[in-house]
Amino acid sequence: MSKAPIPTYDICSLSMGRPASDDILVARFSDYLAAHQDIHFPHRHSFYHLAFFTAGSGSHTIDFERFPVKAGQLYFMIPGQVHSWFFTGDIEGYVMNVSAGFFNAFLQDDAYVERFPFFSGVSREGVVQLPEEKMTPVVRLFEAMLAEMPGAEIYSLDMLRLLVLEMFIQVSRAGSQDEKKEVAPHNYVLLRNFRKLVEQHYMQLRLPKEYAALLYVTPNYLNAFCRHMLGKSAGEIIRDRVLLEAKRLLINADISIAAVAYQLNFADNSYFTKFFKKYEGITPEEFRKNIS
Template sequence: MAQKEKIPVYSIGNLLQEPIPQAALQAEYFSAYLEKHYADLHRPHRHSFYHMVLFTSGEGTHTIDFDRFEVKPFQVYCMVPGQVHSWHFTAAVTGYVANFPDHFFRDFLFNPYYLERFPFFSGSSAESVFQLPAPLHEKVPALFEELIALAPDATASPDMNRVLLLQILLLMGNAIAGHPAKAIPEQKKMILHNLRRLIDVHYRSIRLPKEYADLLYITPNHLNALCRDLLGQTAGELIRNRVLLEAKRLLINENKTVAEIAYELNFQDNSYFNRFFKKYEGVTPDEFRKQFLK
């Protein structure tokens, strides 16, 4: 069977339209970025890189994994590779954009999971968007200006880019951590990070919380208690929501049939997938697709 067209997945090389070095960072004014790529950005698409946008003015909406947000000044959007999103602007927008690959800090910090310490890079759309606190309205744009000014200098060390970007992430992370709902022990946060990572890898084939608890070397009761405490939902709901999210991502691809999507998500048959989807979304997969396209 011929390969069906999928949701577009853009790399930094696609956007720059040229070969890129391993340590590539793309930093631009958002207005210039939008002018070059609007034909692609207003349709649902994915990135193979981390994508961060700070708006300083403008109006419109941004949809991340089917959650819609109103664009506001000094609002930050942070997305991880694989999330599906699209932009719809109703007025001219200004701001900054930074794109960087998942290995950007790996050798620099000797920690492949460093970015997971930041809640805005959790992969959850609800945590991806936040308002930049007033004390950072000058500091963060100034760092973006330095990033953009450094970009044309081919002789500059990639570590300069890393240091500037890391300052931005730490400033934002500290601002969010400064107003926590409650302090979360590092051990609990690590278990949650590991659970989310495992679900992302195995959600097609592993659907039972007990199996994830075994992979994490904890009891199912401990896992459920932790998920309820930190997320307000059970481990089973977290797994189910990941399956539903991928189903919706696949359904917006018109060239895939519902039966093909059911098979790809490892459902026993198409009717079981239809019942599952309608139970939790309130509509059938076909109805969801028609509503989205409309």
């Protein structure tokens, strides 16, 4: 188990050579692993991170949810998510690290990429399995990105932006039927705002009615909306965010259970333990033992 806080890497700390920009890195997965052999332990990024597997086996974990490695699989992560991996055999594919501001000079809407369902920050929504016939076009896009990475050609950064956005759109189109449904603009705005409010206030605000007031909707409407969009009530979404942060804190063995409860604004350690066990099925102490 980690004996220190989960490390957070910035995009420059994981650069390889002299890229065309400090805002983006695209590399072959095998080369990335060879250059960064020490980052398979749990860690976070301050940037968007994605990987595309074309061959290999093993597993990778995003926010404590484990996924088997499969050819044709992509995983997308937003800044702040925790992940680790355990690969077996040779891993082939591509990796991309891109800053939140990479598209700002190109798009009027600086939150445009958040529209893609795989950038929701929810682990399962960030893992996409491409059908075999859809792999080749995505491979071609990554190869084109690699060719632009040295920045030798004029407008290389703009071409990279175009290629990355095309890849996002192609992956969205190749997803499940539910993923292919574009969210209506007004629903997208409400969902994005709710999730951002939860991210900002989950330690203090735990009731759906508190978020409904901030969003100028009724609690009943917010719950019905969340069930329609995400299959969960607003209360479940808030609770899941609290549980996720509890797990992120518990992985640090130097922080006591009581200190975790305090940081998460629980009245006492006993209440936190009951809350955690009710929804996770195990106590915080048992969770720590399981991840050691």
